[in-house]
Amino acid sequence: EPEVTQTPSHQVTQMGQEVILRCVPISNHLYFYWYRQILGQKVEFLVSFYNNEISEKSEIFDDQFSVERPDGSNFTLKIRSTKLEDSAMYFCASSLGGRDGTYEQYFGPGTRLTVT
């Protein structure tokens, strides 16, 4: 069964450093998402991406965040200058957007980001 993959599984970085989280969505999917979950809290929407541009972003997704789909397979989330409060599990998700009839979003296993 096709799946969303994410690398690395765990990233430790120092405050102020840039990090890039990588995702490979399911190959024929059209919609791409990033969510995050701070330990013990809700899953929070960050950004959605369709047709090579951001469709929607949350208040969390400020100027420190950016997304890119540099080629036909990867989808990345960059945090330019990490803060302690960016420590969380980051999930990538992808979807066919209803073409399979369910609008199901397939989530990756997550990248645990620890900012020290």
Added chain:
Amino acid sequence: LAKTTQPISMDSYEGQEVNITCSHNNIATNDYITWYQQFPSQGPRFIIQGYKTKVTNEVASLFIPADRKSSTLSLPRVSLSDTAVYYCLVGAPMDSSYKLIFGSGTRLLVRP
């Protein structure tokens, strides 16, 4: 976006049927009801989605009354591996972004 309300936690035993009810009084005409499951340190996983009446798949059933102001996820004969957090989400998937807005979910504990 319609607000959802579901129990914080539920306990059950192996082999029992579990029903988790979600209230969504302000559901809009275009909104679908979707349930996701999340195990610790894993991404959420889609369980089932419906618009009205009853939907059944190999994992669960979703019951939606005519007024659509609530819905019930039914898990038949749960096992220990069904211990997880279950999220009820309401939204219009036809929107270009269709972001998922997760609440706190229902923490289901299945005991032997």
